[in-house]
Amino acid sequence: MKSLALILLLFSLQIAVSQETDTIPRKKINAMRITEAPKIDGVLDEAVWKDVPIATNFVERMPNNGAPAPDSLRTEVKILYDDLGIYFGAVMKDPEIDKITKELTERDDLGNDDFFFILLNGYNDHQQSFEFVVTAAGVQWDSKITNDNEDSSWNAVWYSDIRINETNWTVEIFIPYSQLRFPEKDVQLWGLNMEREFRRERKRFSWNHVDNSKGAFLIYDGELHNIKNINAPFRLSFQPYVSSYVTSFDGKTEVNFNGGMDLKYGITDAFTLDMILIPDFGQTKFDERVLNLTAFEVQYDEQRAFFTEGTELFSKGDLFYSRRVGSAPTGDVDLSIHEEIVENPATVDLINAMKISGRTNGGLGIGIFNGITERTYAQVKDSISQEKRSVLVEPLTNYNVLVLDQRFGGNSSISFVNTNTTREGDFRDANASGLYADITNKKNTMRYWGRTEGSWVMTNHTQFGIEGGAGLSKISGSHRMSGEVNFRTKDYNIDDLGYTGRTNYINYYGYYGFRYLKPKGGLNNLYLNFNLNFTRRLEPDLYNEFNFNFNSSFTTRKFIYFGGGFETTPFGVNDIYEPREEDRFVKVPGYYDGWAWFETDYRKKFAMGLTYDWYVYSEGWRDEKRIDFYPRYRFSDKWKLFLTTNIILNNEDRGYVNNLDGDIIFGQRDRNTIKNAIESQYIFNNVMALNLSFRHYYSDVSYEKFFTLDTDGDLILNPDYHENHNTTYNNWNIDVRFSWWFAPGSQLTLLYRNAIESYQEEAVHDFNRNFDNLFNEPQLHSLSLRISYFLDYNRAKSWFGKKKNIPNTAQASVYADKRKYRMKL
Known part of the structure; x- marks a missing residue:
């Protein structure tokens, strides 16, 4: 705790002395009001585009930061506005226009493309911008961006088109005011930056210069002037949908029809209500399920669009893990003699959910989330009387999240987050709160942060736990450093609406990094970093781990990427989690880990990457090898293929297997894990695509001998334990998806799915036998059609x-x- 107090003291002292301000030059451009709208066709030939101020003199941002753009790549942008929205017309010279890169992708995917993008900040506060990108293939990409988050799941409804001409390419864009946020003022002053990607040479040019040596990207925007007497429109939109599913599993076929709607309502110019009525998540991606032998649950990515879009505020503090809403039931089933469970739902149905989010003119961000899940029952049957009964395993449950995030000083914030889970009846309730400070000095050279969080779990008694941390870092120049301390008590638990993971520790962390700010010699960039981690158990005090890590990354002038690193735990590890019991630990020998990787130039039709990682333990009979291989081939601008192979080979690993009559049993095991994935895309045009996605995950575990864990952390050979823990797990799934954005914001999706899963209590090493066993399992076949339509009020x-x-x-x-x-x- 003394280290925490020291960091907090340094934090306070530095805030007091960091009062100087760097002057950041900001370019300015005037928008011109029009009364007749241009046609959005990529051709800037209407009279309204004549005699308009031009934004030009772009500056190279990467790799040679600060160099002026050559005249051969001159970019000119004009800006118009009317009562409905704002228009951009950009002309980008290219001396070899026939070589322009224009790979077709799906919406919200940037491939091997030239592109033009716009950052608009209606509040001119350097804190929040909307990002609109158009590629040379005419594909749209958009996001909400703050200094610490880029939310590309956000989808706006806007209009664009491109033209490729003899000596240049042009972009024409219209963004309705309904997709933007700005204050109610007679005269607007917006933050603006624009960038152009020149893909052939991997160069990026920005209108207002962005200093890569310090600070965050958003503090470097310019100013957009002369927008007067506009009104934010009444913001109300609906996204009704209809869907149908035909599902076959284990000889049974079901047909379902669904309908529902998403709603967006602009409460004020700054705040938006998002609501989902009658949810339908049937077309979300499969989870990448794995064989988990660790002490912690697997944390899966969120796949449901409602929980990924517009959630940048809710990611503050990591207290909200949205997969908890509608996850597995939390209740247990008490069985009487002769009873068995015949149906136990794996998930809970969501009734509805809503979120309100936005930011005031004073920089206060407010986020409110609410979700309600319905009662869920397991079915139990008496094997003698054949009578069935229902058991409540999850009651009606209400989930709430509140976020307050006050931004100030261009790059700083203080935030408060609260999550609450309230269950009907005698089931457990939970609450968690966090307070966070993230301060960057006015020169954008130093960052300081601190946090404290508390958790309350209410059952028949209240369990209270806390975590906290503080740190400071130098964020400018070639040499960068940071130091921090973090702790978490053993009773800290946010698993009702968050993800807890490790508890009962205090960790000290230090970092030093060196980087090239501009190309040197044969390298475009170079990154080196050194990391030290020292961790102890809090209660009772115990050494846990000392870890040293070195990483390197290089990019050549020809865009070959390579690097490597080294990591070691020279004093070994006292693992306090693997025994699965409080106050116990197991000694793990120290390891030495070295790795190397490289990737070829992704501008080429064929590109590939390879990583090799080898852990060697001080007990020479134990090691782990990891190999990742990921080639890709672009047949044309429309068709591409991606392959991925991941191999992990564990030799004589030791891990927990059982708790038997008070004895903790460990096993020595060999484990082989292989994952193969294929993804192929055929893009018909900028609104229509066909996708194939395949994944096969295989893992086998074979045990050689067993041990009993001694109280001092040693493993003592147990020749009398003979239970079978050998395992082979397979997970196979295929998605074939056709998507058509048939109107702005409106989509038709036709999806076929096939999935198989097998779990065997033996280690199957024979390839053919493994697949024979896999395909003897019941298969899921699903064909679904979903149509959604964007309707603006x-x-x-x-x-x-x-x-x-x-x-x-x-x-x-x-x-x-x-x-x-x-x-x-």
């Missing part, structure tokens, strides 16, 4: 209004042009 209003009430001005022209644009797509 303002557009719908114009459809049903009387013709004479639609003015023959920009509004009528834009709506007419947008209809033409949709028909063209």
